[in-house]
Amino acid sequence: MSPITPPNERKCLRCGRLEVWDDDNTVWVAATVDGEPQRGTRHCVHEWNVTGTYNPITPQ
Ligand SMILES: [Zn+2]
Numbered sequence: 001m002s003p004i005t006p007p008n009e010r011k012c013l014r015c016g017r018l019e020v021w022d023d024d025n026t027v028w029v030a031a032t033v034d035g036e037p038q039r040g041t042r043h044c045v046h047e048w049n050v051t052g053t054y055n056p057i058t059p060q
Helices: none
Strands: 008-009 018-022 027-030
Touching: none
Parallel strands: none
Antiparallel strands: 008 018, 018 027
């Protein structure tokens, strides 16, 4: 297997929410910067800076 480093963080272009990929729980979680969770705006329809072509969830 050749290891490929997948994108493991993404940022919302609209509100600045920053998320990191949690491998253990297979979910995106808000990243913490300087002790502050980067949750952005709750009602934002987030637009991520990663392309839609990459799906971090491997089909079983
Ligand atoms: Zn957003």
